[in-house]
Amino acid sequence: MSLRTLILCSSLLLAACATPSSPSAPAPAGYYRVQPGDTLYRIARQNKQSVANLARWNQLADRSSIQAGQLLRVQPPSGAAKPASSGAGKPAASKPAETRPAPPPAKLDIKLQWPADGALISGFDGNRNKGLDLAGKAGDPVRAAAAGKVIYASKGIRAYGNLLIVKHNENTLTVYAHNQKLLVQEGQQVSAGQQIATMGDSGANRVMLHFELRLGTRVVDPAAYLPPR
Numbered sequence: 001m002s003l004r005t006l007i008l009c010s011s012l013l014l015a016a017c018a019t020p021s022s023p024s025a026p027a028p029a030g031y032y033r034v035q036p037g038d039t040l041y042r043i044a045r046q047n048k049q050s051v052a053n054l055a056r057w058n059q060l061a062d063r064s065s066i067q068a069g070q071l072l073r074v075q076p077p078s079g080a081a082k083p084a085s086s087g088a089g090k091p092a093a094s095k096p097a098e099t100r101p102a103p104p105p106a107k108l109d110i111k112l113q114w115p116a117d118g119a120l121i122s123g124f125d126g127n128r129n130k131g132l133d134l135a136g137k138a139g140d141p142v143r144a145a146a147a148g149k150v151i152y153a154s155k156g157i158r159a160y161g162n163l164l165i166v167k168h169n170e171n172t173l174t175v176y177a178h179n180q181k182l183l184v185q186e187g188q189q190v191s192a193g194q195q196i197a198t199m200g201d202s203g204a205n206r207v208m209l210h211f212e213l214r215l216g217t218r219v220v221d222p223a224a225y226l227p228p229r
Contacts, residue, residue, distance in 0.1 A: 027071060028123075028125040028127075028128060029075075029125075030075035031072060031073055031074060031075075031123060031125075032046075032047060032071070032072050032074045033069065033070075033072075034066050034068055034069060034070040034071075035068060038068070039064075039066075040054055040055065040060070043066075047075075049074060049075075053076070054073070054074065057072075057073040057074075057077060058072050058073055058120060059120070059228055060229075061229055065119065067119060067121075067135065069121055070119055070120065070121050070135070071120060071121055071122045071123055106215050106218065106220060108215070109171075110146045110147075110168050110169065111192075112145045112222070112227075113192060113193060114134075114143075114226055114227075114229065115134070115142055115144070115174070115176060115209060116134045116136055116140065116141070116143070116211070117134075117136070117140070117141075118134040118135035118199075118208070120132060120133070120134060120135075121133045121134065121135045121208060123221075123223065124221040124223060126221070130219045131175065131210055131211050131212035131213070131219070131222060132210075132211045132212075132222050132223060133208050133209070133210050133211075134209045134211065135207075135208055136207055136208065136209065137199070137207060138199060138201070139198045139199065139200075140198065140199040140207075141195045141197075141198065141199070142164075142176055142179060142195065142196055142197040142198060142199055142209055143193050143194060143195050143196065144166055144174075144190040144192055144193065144196050145166075145174045145213075145222075145226075146166075146168050146172075146174070147168065147189075147190065147191050148166040148167050148168035148169075148172075148189075149166065149167050149187070149189050149190070150164060150165070150166055150167075150185065150186055150187065150188045150189075150190060150196070151165050151166070151173075151187075152186060153165075153182050153184060154186075155203075157203075159203050160177035160178065160203050160210070161178040161179065161200070161201070161204060162177075162178070162179040162181070162182050162202045163175070163176070163177050164176040164177075164179065164182060164184065171216050172213075172214070172215055173213075173214040174212065174213055174214075174222075175210075175212035175213075175214065176196065176197060176210075176211060177203065177204075177209070177210035177211075178199075178201060178204040178207075178208055178209060178210050179197035179200050180197070180198045180199060180200025180201075180202065180207075181197060181198045182196070182197050183195060183196055183197055184196045184197075213225065
């Protein structure tokens with residue numbers, strides 16, 4: 001194993017302590033954890049948002065398909081326009097202080113696709129969760145998000161379970177954790193969309209895929225680079 005891979009695995013081990021894997025974990029700021037009996041309409045009303053906004057921010061093709069434990073974004077992503085209010089009947093407010101726009105996502109020179117079909121149950125926050133957690137059933141396919149070379153295929157990092165790391169170019173890695181079975185080996189070339197593992201619960205307390213995107217030494221939000229579902 002190369003020194004670079006060893007360093008990456010060490011950083012994953014440190015990050016693992018902060019990665020939530022429980023569906024009952026508190027939702028980070030700007031998110032809501034779906035409770036039994038919830039509907040998207042009720043969640044939208046509680047958070048003073050429209051159903052259309054929640055569906056768009058969370059890439060929900062079927063607005064009735066939310067599940068208990070699923071994590072939903074209920075505040076606009078950075079840079080997204082907020083719905084305007086009429087302000088009728090309210091006193092005139094002082095001009096808000098100018099704020100700097102959020103920095104644009106780092107440029108990615110490859111095209112990513114979703115590594116699994118399941119619903120999003122935990123989103124990236126850069127602190128407690130360094131990636132995306134996707135729901136599914138044991139044995140569901142896990143696919144390479146882009147073409148690349150497998151540089152790690154093992155269960156050496158306990159909190160990540162059966163782990164795969166794919167290197168796409170000198171600057172870009174993707175990480176696939178909690179797999180049931182690894183279907184590729186270190187050094188193997190994989191194509192975009194190729195099944196590389198089956199979904200499982202190794203190192204987690206439920207079946208899911210934990211997916212990370214790393215650009216150089218930075219961990220970034222994969223959702224900013226994945227296509228709408």
